[in-house]
Amino acid sequence: MLHVVHSDTQVENPVISEYNKRQIRSIEKYSFDSGLSIRVWVASPGLSGDYLVSMLGGRTVASVGNNTKCQQGLKAVPLDKIKKEVRKFIAEQKGIKPKETEIVSLIGTRFDESASRNRMMKERGESATDAVEVMADTGDLVLSPIADWEAFDVFGYIGMVRSKKIECYDDFEELVQVYRDAGGGTCMVNSYLANKEADKAPCSARTGCWTCTRVSRDKSAENMIDSEDGKFEWMRPLNDFRNYLAARHFDPSARCWLGRTVNAETGNLSIMPNSYSPTFTKELLGILLTMQVEEEIAASRLGIAPRFTVLTLRQVIAIELLWARYSYQKPFTAVRMYRAVYERGARYRVPDLAAIPKFTEKDIAFRAEVPFCDEDYDNPFNGLRNIEWAAADCEETTLTRSGKLVTRVNTGSEFDIDEEGAELFYEFDLEHALNRITLNDSPASVAHYLIGLGTVQLYKGTESEWDRMLKVSNQVHRLQLQSILHDPHAIIAKLATVREGSFETGQAVLDLV
Incomplete structure (x- = not known):
């Protein structure tokens, strides 16, 4: 076989x-x-x-x-x-x-x-x-x-198949058209039908991921979008998103500057450019959901299936869970945005790229270290322990490999969100969840809620890592850092009080902020 x-x-x-x-x-x-x-x-x-x-x-x-x-x-x-x-x-x-x-x-x-x-x-x-x-x-x-083989050998073979001199599973007519579209309307395969070699490189356009920022421009996508017949105009939002992402990549305000690995000896965290900031990721989610729903509307009017889907509800809930893990947004922000776009007409647009300054890697070169932990940081219920279940005497617990007690959760061969469970949560449980967990609650409460539903499956053996990250998440929430994670100097100023309060006087950090 x-x-x-x-x-x-x-x-x-x-x-x-x-x-x-x-x-x-x-x-x-x-x-x-x-x-x-x-x-x-x-x-x-x-x-x-x-x-x-x-x-x-x-x-x-x-x-x-x-x-x-x-x-x-x-x-x-x-x-x-x-x-x-x-x-x-x-x-x-x-x-x-x-x-x-x-x-x-x-x-x-x-x-x-x-x-x-x-x-x-x-x-x-x-x-x-x-x-x-x-x-x-x-x-x-x-x-x-x-x-x-050289490029001419490849396209010579394609030409032989198209002229029916070689049998193949496909006639490659559509392939040649793809190369024409991606290359701006030119393709030299026809030269081989007459056994002629062309002076220019044949069909050299390369295609890849529409999100790719490893290149300065996605020329093949741009060629398709700018084609005279306009048949690929529907791809423009994808390319606009990609260009916006590239433009903001080295923008200091688009980065989260708080590290995530606590120094066990000092209780400090590094200040360095980490992932994208809460504000930027929220904006990106809104833009993606907007382009997706507008494509669905356009496709419906044309009587065709949507030509692209960028995020499923399952993926949105996965983002929700990660936002809870990193204390990125207020509880259930992702599903609130999904509902706002799909049910209430909210729209998010790509800003004018011409108005964005040019950023380079030098713009995110800043580094520092700040105090982060206080006397409450290692409270067992700051991590992967469900305090509500424990209070009701219905919490099932298990020991991690390192001997820590955590809430028993669904685990498997990979991190996953049950697709049917995600749909059922959105259709039948969302209102209850929004009423039960308010915007003022800790983002980590969302993780406990979704994990408790059984909708989430964690990768087997990562309970300790989730416990560690939820402790960091809860600390970010208690120190009220969420709104300044994009500003390293504001973080430093805020966390300077941790050493003054927690480490020197023993006062709770929560009383100082």
């Missing part, structure tokens, strides 16, 4: 995403008609690796320049997970152990693609004729059939 593995980052250019889905259907049909035995596997990041959830939830920032962290979370990790599933499937079919299963992966990398790709392929020893072991710990073998 041939196993076809496809990577879906969930933030692909939506035109390419739909094209890929049609390609998978073509592969399945061709294999069926030809009597080939295949199975298609799609690798996508879970919620813990979801790019938008992580970025808007305050866990990470966009990847820029040479930073490839996004590639790890969106492609490498999901693909590794899928490969393990494929290995397990094959082992079960053959009645052997997974580690005894030999898999040869065929990939389309080429030495000619770029200098960096050439270097990495040579380091791995990739070959067009010999399968090489690229991961010593897994024993995975990789064969690169077109490693020695």
Whole structure:
């Protein structure tokens, strides 16, 4: 059996995403008609690796320049997970152990693609004729059939398929059109129909994630949007969002400056540019929800399915939970915004980019250290303990690996939000939740509420980390830091009283702020 593995980052250019889905259907049909035995596997990041959830939830920032962290979370990790599933499937079919299963992966990398790709392929020893072991710990073998091809070889092959000189699962007509659209209306494949070589590079447009900020401009998306027939104008909001994100990336006011790892000896935290700030992440969520609902309205008027979906309710609730974990917003801000946009007509727009100053990495170079902990910081109910359940004598507890007592929670192989549970919460439980937990309550109370519903599944073994982060979250709330997390100097001024009060006089910090 041939196993076809496809990577879906969930933030692909939506035109390419739909094209890929049609390609998978073509592969399945061709294999069926030809009597080939295949199975298609799609690798996508879970919620813990979801790019938008992580970025808007305050866990990470966009990847820029040479930073490839996004590639790890969106492609490498999901693909590794899928490969393990494929290995397990094959082992079960053959009645052997997974580690005894030999898999040869065929990939389309080429030495000619770029200098960096050439270097990495040579380091791995990739070959067009010999399968090489690229991961010593897994024993995975990789064969690169077109490693020695140049761009003209690739498009020459496409031309041969289009002229029906080579049989293939697809005629590649749509592929050529995609290249034309992404390249601004030009594609040199036709040159090969007459066996002519063109003087210019063929169809060199590259597509990728619509969120990508590793490049200064998304030229392929811009070419599509600016096409004369206007058929891709609906993609403009996505590109506007991407450009706004890039413009604010090094903006000091768009960053959260409070570190999240407490020095166990001093009780201090670092002041440094962390993830995006509460204000900025809230703004980004509003913009994304607005572009999504307006696309749904536009698609409905055209009698077609929405051409993109950026955030599901499940993802919004995941963002809600992360905001509670980091004390980013008042309780249930994310679902309040979702309801405001979808049910009450609220709209959030991308600001005028021309009015935004140019920021560089130097603008976020500031570093400091501040006192953070007080005598109440390590109160057992400041972390992953539900004080209401404990007071009612209905709290189930468990011990973490480090011996700490925490509330027993649902755990599994990854962080997850039950999709059906998310829908039921929004439809039937939201009003009760908003009445039970007020805007003045600690953001961490949202985490306890959602975890208590059973809607949330934490990654097995991370209870200690959640306990630690909820303590930081509650401390941020008690010290009233939420509104100034974007301002390092305001944080320093505010937390100077912690040392004066808590460490020297023993007074509670809450009495000083």
